[in-house]
Amino acid sequence: MAIQYEDVNDDIRRIFLRGRLDTAGSEQIAAEFAALAESAKRGVVVNLSDVTFLSSMGIRALIASAKAQQAKGGRMVLNVAGNDVVARTLEATGIDELIPTFEDEDEAERALLK
Amino acid sequence: MPSSATQPPAELTIRGDTWDARRASVWLASVALAQNVPREQIVRLDHCLDEALANVIAHGGPTALASPVRLQFGVRRSEGMCTAELAVADAGVAFDPSRYSPEPAPRPASLAEAKPEGLGLVMIRNFSDDLRYRRSEGRNHLTITVSWTEAA
Numbered sequence: 716m717a718i719q720y721e722d723v724n725d726d727i728r729r730i731f732l733r734g735r736l737d738t739a740g741s742e743q744i745a746a747e748f749a750a751l752a753e754s755a756k757r758g759v760v761v762n763l764s765d766v767t768f769l770s771s772m773g774i775r776a777l778i779a780s781a782k783a784q785q786a787k788g789g790r791m792v793l794n795v796a797g798n799d800v801v802a803r804t805l806e807a808t809g810i811d812e813l814i815p816t817f818e819d820e821d822e823a824e825r826a827l828l829k
Numbered sequence: 830m831p832s833s834a835t836q837p838p839a840e841l842t843i844r845g846d847t848w849d850a851r852r853a854s855v856w857l858a859s860v861a862l863a864q865n866v867p868r869e870q871i872v873r874l875d876h877c878l879d880e881a882l883a884n885v886i887a888h889g890g891p892t893a894l895a896s897p898v899r900l901q902f903g904v905r906r907s908e909g910m911c912t913a914e915l916a917v918a919d920a921g922v923a924f925d926p927s928r929y930s931p932e933p934a935p936r937p938a939s940l941a942e943a944k945p946e947g948l949g950l951v952m953i954r955n956f957s958d959d960l961r962y963r964r965s966e967g968r969n970h971l972t973i974t975v976s977w978t979e980a981a
Contacts, residue, residue, distance in 0.1 A: 735851070737845045737847075737851060737879045738850055738852065738879055738882070738883040738886070739847035739848050739849070739850060739851050740851075742847060746837065761934060768854075768875065768876075768879070768881050770876070770883065770949075770952075771880055771881065771883070771945070771948035771949040771951075771952050772949075774945065774948055775945035775948065777961070778943050778945050779945070780938070781940055782940055782941065782943070785940060785941070798874055803954075804876070807952070807955045807956070808948060808951060809937075810954060813939065813940045813943050814940065
């Protein structure tokens with residue numbers, strides 16, 4: 716499981732997750748993801764397009780960080796561009812209704828600035 | 830235990846830890862592909878397996894972690910109706926997923942209300958077509974079933 720990030724500007728951070736976000740993978744990146752996602756930036760886009768598997772542990776990490784970011788007055792959104800497997804998992808658990816989910820990076824970032 | 834008309838069930842024994850859970854996932858994909866299970870069904874089973882093992886590791890207690898977890902996998906086909914069964918047997922505290930999650934959990938109305946606890950059970954129920962549980966000789970036996978149709 717790999718994690719990288721890019722600060723687009725003073726307001727937006729992109730976080731890229733890559734690989735299998737199963738129980739083991741989620742444990743592997745949990746602390747680093749939380750530190751990056753609960754950011755001083757106003758908005759965070761988590762790119763899941765290269766995630767091959769998303770478990771409940773991975774979803775838990777997304778929810779926790781989204782809630783933390785919201786509590787600080789910020790927002791977190793998800794980009795699942797081209798990843799049907801992850802999109803279906805988010806839909807099956809209703810998470811796509813709690814954390815705004817997009818198929819396009821630009822659309823995701825525009826949503827953060829609203 | 831599940832068995833196809835032509836093959837005995839595939840078996841694997843793992844430790845109760847997250848890295849062996851990943852080994853189990855690799856095994857599942859391998860044996861399922863070998864029996865021509867469609868990729869979409871393998872994904873469903875993979876989710877159920879990861880969540881079932883995560884429950885064993887997180888909630889099964891010391892006996893679950895100290896004892897092997899046994900997996901069996903088999904496929905049955907009959908006139909275009911196909912069923913794949915994945916059985917997970919562990920020595921943890923007694924736990925029946927169907928009993929503790931009889932109805933789909935109501936979805937939270939907002940992010941602030943979201944409680945991630947129990948998501949694993951939600952996912953097992955969402956991704957499977959049937960769940961059967963029994964307790965025998967100090968072990969939990971959970972059988973996860975997915976079904977699909979193929980051109981006969």
